[in-house]
Amino acid sequence: MSLIIDCHGHYTTAPEALGEYREQQKKDLETDPLFEHVRGVINISDEQLRESLEGAQLKLQSERGTDITIFSPRASWMGHHIGNQSTSKYWTEHCNELIYRITELYPRNFIGAAQLPQSPGADLHASAAELERCVKEYGFVGCNLSPDPSGGYWTAPRLDDPYWYPIYEKMIELEVPAMIHVSGTCHRCFDTTGSHYLGADTTAFQQLMMAKTLFKDFPNLKFIIPHGGGAVPYHWGRFRGLSDMMKLQPLDEFIDNNIYFDTCVYHQEGIDLLVNVVPTGHILFASEMVGAVRGIDPKTGYYFDDTKRYIDACALSDEDKQLVFSGNVRSVFTRLDARLETVGLL
Numbered sequence: 001m002s003l004i005i006d007c008h009g010h011y012t013t014a015p016e017a018l019g020e021y022r023e024q025q026k027k028d029l030e031t032d033p034l035f036e037h038v039r040g041v042i043n044i045s046d047e048q049l050r051e052s053l054e055g056a057q058l059k060l061q062s063e064r065g066t067d068i069t070i071f072s073p074r075a076s077w078m079g080h081h082i083g084n085q086s087t088s089k090y091w092t093e094h095c096n097e098l099i100y101r102i103t104e105l106y107p108r109n110f111i112g113a114a115q116l117p118q119s120p121g122a123d124l125h126a127s128a129a130e131l132e133r134c135v136k137e138y139g140f141v142g143c144n145l146s147p148d149p150s151g152g153y154w155t156a157p158r159l160d161d162p163y164w165y166p167i168y169e170k171m172i173e174l175e176v177p178a179m180i181h182v183s184g185t186c187h188r189c190f191d192t193t194g195s196h197y198l199g200a201d202t203t204a205f206q207q208l209m210m211a212k213t214l215f216k217d218f219p220n221l222k223f224i225i226p227h228g229g230g231a232v233p234y235h236w237g238r239f240r241g242l243s244d245m246m247k248l249q250p251l252d253e254f255i256d257n258n259i260y261f262d263t264c265v266y267h268q269e270g271i272d273l274l275v276n277v278v279p280t281g282h283i284l285f286a287s288e289m290v291g292a293v294r295g296i297d298p299k300t301g302y303y304f305d306d307t308k309r310y311i312d313a314c315a316l317s318d319e320d321k322q323l324v325f326s327g328n329v330r331s332v333f334t335r336l337d338a339r340l341e342t343v344g345l346l
């Protein structure tokens, strides 16, 4: 039996000291939005890290029968819109460091993906530097890139704009993909994990679909559109039609080497649609646990985010299921195999 690799998990159960650090940052910004933070210290012991995971992500991995999770800091807390570049820089460094420590404590359960210190209006050089640090020093294999660091106001250029090229260049150099993932919203019209996340997934896909030269400039740039691709698979016909009207390349050709979707869709009918519509080579297993939706579905008696059950029950062949559970993840996250070998899982 091949591995079951969950490519989308967040550290949503961190000890209180992490949140307290963030609250202090916000206080520092109250009188001066340009406040230059210092890095500071967060005291969290290994024992506290273990406690925070053993009753949650680790327990669920073993109950559900998944093997290893590509693990990143809590997405809704990335909060790139808060403060300035120095706010994001130190906050991100601490968040990534905790992930690194977890991957050292549980090397066979977690592999890291980086938060990036994006900040509205700031260029991407700090993000490129942090990605390099996380990949080279911490052994991370991916990153979460927000298309909207303003937290719901969409003030950044579109994803094909040269504004983003410093991070794309670094992704190519390091051979890591990015999951396109927004953070919490500060816009009153959106709900973070409902409309803002799914809207951003859909928006990112459309932006990338309309990109003129991006994938000519970076033929091997790889993006994962999370949460099942937002509205995209459900509206595949609309996107194919728009692409045709705009005289873009056919959708299958556009996604061919660059665009992938995860399986964070929390009901059987949604997964059935996803695997029916999207070419199998572009679907990566993920649950986003412990994440946005934590309850048990009263219709099934199982957790909504127990997505392995939906894949097990869908109509794909066993061979295709293995691609979704591990083969596709291993080919998109180019550095993953080496890491799996190091920890004895390959």
Ligand SMILES: [Zn+2]
Binding pocket: 008, 010, 075, 181, 226, 288, 291
């Ligand atoms: Zn997520």
